[in-house]
Amino acid sequence: MKAKTVIVTGAGQGIGAGIAKIYGKNGFHVGVLDIHYETAKETVKEIVDQGGTAMAVECDVALRSDVEQAIDMVTKAYGLPTTLINNAGVGGYFHRIDEVTDEEWDWIINTNLKSVFLFCRNLLPKMKEIGYGRIVNISSIQGLFGSPRSSTYVATKHAIIGYTKTIAAEWGGFNITCNAVCPGYVQTAMGIHDESFKGFSQSVMDITPSKKIATVEEMGELVYYLTSEKAQYMNGSAITFDGGITCYTGVTDFNNF
Template identity: 55%
Template sequence: MSDGANMSLITGAGQGIGKETAKRLARQGISVGLLDINLENAKLVEEEIRNDGGSAIAVACDVGSRKSVENALALVESHFGATPLLLVNNAGVGGPFHRVDEVSDEEWEWIMNTNLRSVFLFTRYLLPKMKQAGYGRIVNIASVQGQFGASRSSTYVASKHGMIGYTKAIAAEWGHEGITCNAICPGYVDTAMGIKSPEITDYFRKVLEKTPVKRIGLPTEIAAMAAFLVGPESGYINGATITMDGGITAHVGIT
């Protein structure tokens, strides 16, 4: 198998779920390309991984911009000497939390470019190379808001539904090439975007009431699932939407 099967790309790796996924993969001996719009944070993660004996490179990247994505991928490829065949599309943005009639074109484009166009840009570049290698693993970090609607989050909801649809389409189209593509749908996770976001504290109180396990998720729990899905033992999971929400989506009834 190509060297690239032991190399990964993680977008939004400077903090939160992306950071924990990067650290976990590095501990498993996988080289990690840490792509983030916030290079300072990504460099701190790089340092942490290297101090731990792992292999990592931090690269500045705006995942919604084709030029930025192509530049970042070229840098990672030349640093590692091969194309990474493990991809975690994790970078994402949520708010501002506006009603549809308050959403500006700029907000729509920013959220859709970061959350959804990015997945197209990365897969467009990497799928032919994965095909050549006969192997590839793609994990898209979507959201439970890709499975149901929510007020004041229409663009985010649309982007995450799109991500899940795109995951299934890639799975159907590329599975016979040794490439799998799956989505993880976290519920509410303890990161800057999740519970730590002060703007939506009341909302989270309501979320906890509706969460059967009565807690929010940890970024390390999402990272563990992402690590399994990019691993060699996950080959029969393809096009799946794996919900990790403490039972929120199971609990839609009145009681």
């Protein structure tokens, strides 16, 4: 069977790198896109060292020209990407709404949200033509509730869920599925990754029933499953992946059980 092509955005590090490596292991041709070419190349090297096929593409996902060029490059090398993982995202600064500048707003909205529009607008008609498409958009548990000092990020992550459901409803009839994943805390630069976050890490543990922070490999396996044949009936879902954080009101103290 001909290998499928996947594009993973923001795959130079963190969750995106974890996702890209899982696809590489599973025989996909992987387009590793990142604004930082050097880190994208590192992910590619790891995939190739594992026996996989991948190419690094420098791409600012907020720019239409970069997105179009990246899709063209990957398509020319490997054929149409029929699997798309919109993962690239920035958290921005911990600012109250009245502290957010126009520049910061545009940066977060364009990176986290406009990017999803740019990739989907380009690829959905091509997926329709071929009669197959799988899309996963990375939202967050911050796409499910409010979070002080993260308003712009929260707005993008809520919007991604609505956008995901609309893609599912609009394009589901063409054998295209689109689902969102809402991670809690994952071990990355954006999440919690070193000693300096120890205090924060403890407060995350205090609100996480499973008492664990997810790994990028676990995220990769979930995303891969959502685009596999086994999950073909899943369409328009927003899956929480949070060790139980959002199932718990915080009113009772499970820590003293």
